[in-house]
Amino acid sequence: MTSSTTDFLATARRVIAAETEALTMLGESLGQSFADAVDTILRARGRVIVSGMGKSGHIGRKITATLASTGTPAQFVHPAEASHGDLGMVTREDVALVLSNSGETPELADIIAHTRRFDIPLIGVASRAQSTLLRQADVALVLPAAPEACGNGIVPTSSTTMTLALGDALAIALMEHRQFTPDQFRVFHPGGKLGARLAKVSDLMHRTLPLVPSGTPMGEALITMSQKGFGVLGVTGPDGRLEGVITDGDLRRHLDGLLSHSVDEVMTRNPRTIAPDALAEKAVAVMNAKKITSLFVVDPEGTGAALGLIHIHDCLRAGVA
Known part of the structure; x- marks a missing residue:
């Protein structure tokens, strides 16, 4: 020195x-x-x-x-x-x-x-x-x-x-x-890193969802999954509640005779979800912890209906992650 x-x-x-x-x-x-x-x-x-x-x-x-x-x-x-x-x-x-x-x-x-x-x-x-x-x-x-x-x-x-x-x-x-509150703070900070950190899941989520009803044959489910392009598929029950999800990993695990199954036999039940009013940072933390790339957004009032889907790429584009 x-x-x-x-x-x-x-x-x-x-x-x-x-x-x-x-x-x-x-x-x-x-x-x-x-x-x-x-x-x-x-x-x-x-x-x-x-x-x-x-x-x-x-x-x-x-x-x-x-x-x-x-x-x-x-x-x-x-x-x-x-x-x-x-x-x-x-x-x-x-x-x-x-x-x-x-x-x-x-x-x-x-x-x-x-x-x-x-x-x-x-x-x-x-x-x-x-x-x-x-x-x-x-x-x-x-x-x-x-x-x-x-x-x-x-x-x-x-x-x-x-x-x-x-x-x-x-x-x-x-x-x-x-x-x-942080919500009020974000009203005055919509741009930059602060705005990204305070973004809600509802601000970034997709509302056109890859969903099929329980009992759907996997052949039909794969078409829906491919059309939406998220690499994930949600399965809903008769009451509209999200009962499970199918990911690329689920497809690989059931590759043998896949088309002979229904979605109920392939899906992962009780999937990890997030509420629309949660911070997008929280969604990123959950996805990182669970080593997944997307989360279904469900109704926080207890109906369990899927309202949206947030993908890790949405968070990256918004500067959250």
Whole structure:
């Protein structure tokens, strides 16, 4: 390891240690004002309007996205643009969450004044309790006096990390209070890996099914099995309940005199199935554990009727597996 590499690693560890300490200080400093901020947002009938300048603005955009994706409608309003007409986006139904490390950022003056003029609840986040922002705020969230990780106190590092973590804490507290479910989360995350992980079996299953009734001769069953192309066949009873499945493995095991049998003699009874509202990830786990490539989806209300079929390839295409 070269001396420069050693220096770089030492710097990285020092920065991370400083920010870790800042987060510990933040956690210990939280009190009634944090609960008041959550209550203020819960009472609002509109959105959380997040605003901040510079690095605080960048953090504010991320907080906005986290709030919006976890059940709290939110919108970022740039303070400079707010002074040129975007204040019209901030209504009496909203609550403002304004971020500034110093609490004296001049570009925030107009949005602060707007909240005071129209009696819009204002939650301020800053490091100085006596700053203009926190003195004007209905709820003041004071960041602890943690040193910036840059070592000279001029680069926003520890302060932005604390602000980001505080925004995450607000979002999760609101989410848990609202009992925000994974299903609701997926509504706002239909794409990407998150959307795939939260996909339900019903989102991916086929509804045109390879089914034959009990007692069907294997000659007819093979035609149906070949036409559907899933490599599996379901066998239903008189009441429509899925009684068994026939796979390629079942065919090989009964190859001798196969066409002289009925489906009841060849099928595997009491097959493994899954409910339509189960996560597709669960279906993949079952298929992997049982070393199978497809699962019939059955009625969860107890009728046992086959509603669909999910194949491992469907999960792969959707990015689940």
